[in-house]
Amino acid sequence: MLKTYSLTTDTLLVSSESDIKNSSVVYVYGDEREYIESFEHKYDLKIGNILTFDDQVAYDTMIDRNDEKNFLVSFLFPKIHEGGHLDNLTTSVVFLVFKNKLIIFTNQKLNSISELLSNMVLRDINNFTEEVLLKIMQKDFYAMLNDLRGIKEKIDDLDSKISTSGPLRPTFGDLLTLQKYMIALSSTYKANHKELDFIKKNFTTIDDIDFSTKKIIDDLYDTSDTMDRIILGYSQYLDNLENMINNMISYQLNMIMKTLTEISIILTIPAIIFGFWGINVDVPFEKSSYGFFAVLIISVILSLICWFWLRRKKY
Known part of the structure; x- marks a missing residue:
């Protein structure tokens, strides 16, 4: 699909898709192989590969026949999906920046781009392509930052599950996904x-570029640094949660082993007593009609004494 926009005075307006040559901005999304291949052949670019392999960015400088410097720029736009799956986590956004024309490529339509381009008011008319590119990046970076902050709710939910239910199997799945x-x-x-x-x-060296455009670049750096700090903090917190889960599992395992050890010790006492009374020599209560019950009561009493002692013993 194609959406075209024309620059009127200082505003971008939606224009007819049939008038691509005279359009100031062209947004290409979906299956437009013919249009993409025309630019690949003309400028010896691999736009299709950049869009397909959405795990790397691309940037390059192109010199046309008039010795004009043009740019190929792409960035990755991650989107946090509901349900926790990681398929198609990122979308590549590719820009071809010419002096008086900007062409944008994405595999799937990003509503944020089309909404922003409609009726966009520009301040730097002489370098409007650079300004449009930076404003798109600025809006997408803000969206990325908001999505990233939204992960905190998922981390808080995971923390709450661990505190209330312990390290269950679903908890491990949530932790691994995060x-x-x-x-x-x-x-x-x-x-x-x-x-x-x-x-x-490349943009800040343009002689007549507007100061506000340079400010957008500084803002993008600030947003990028903020996201890096948040990612670092979240990663460290998740590592601490993982350590806490491992400690809880170790503690539970130790408690199970402690209980089994106590049971083994307690059961050893009647086994020893029954063994002594089972040897072929004269033993107390041998001829008594209540001898069996006497031995049984002695075994139970000694086992209970041992059990109480083990429970009071802190180890």
Whole structure:
């Protein structure tokens, strides 16, 4: 699918899809192989591969026939899915930045991009492609930050489950899923940071770029650093939860072994007593009609004394 936008004075307006050549911004999503391949052949790019393998960013400088410098920039947009599955966790967003045209590619439609482009008011008309790209990244980075903060609720729920129910099997599954999230998101943010460095290096050297556009770059860095700090804090907290679960399991295992040991010691006492009274020599109560009950009572009393002693013993 294609959505096109034209720059009118200082505002982007939705335009006819048939007028792609005169459009200022083109958003391409879904199965548009023919359109993508035309740019791949023209500029010797691998846009399809970048969109397919959504685990890396790409950035490059292109020089056209008029010696104009153009850019290929992509970043990864992670989305936390409901249900805990990690399939298609990230979506690659690819930008082709020309002097007077911006083309955006995604495999699936991102409503945040189309909503932002509609009636977008621009301040830096001379470099509107750079401003549009940065504003899209800014909005997506804010969405990423909000999603990341939402994981705290999942961590709190996991903490509550551990406190109330102990280390059950579902708890391990939730912990493993969250740890996978942290690993995937951490690698995604690191990749996006490299792309930010490329943008800062090339965009801030433009002579007539507006100051507000540079401020957006600084804001993107601040947001990226905030996400890195949150990821680090969440990862450390999950590691502590894992250690706590392991300690709880060890404690439960120790208590089970302690109980089994106490039972073994208690059962050893009547076994020894019955063994003594079973030897083929004269023993007390041998000729008494109540001898069996006497031996049994003695065994029970000694076993109870041993049990009380073990329960009072702190070890």
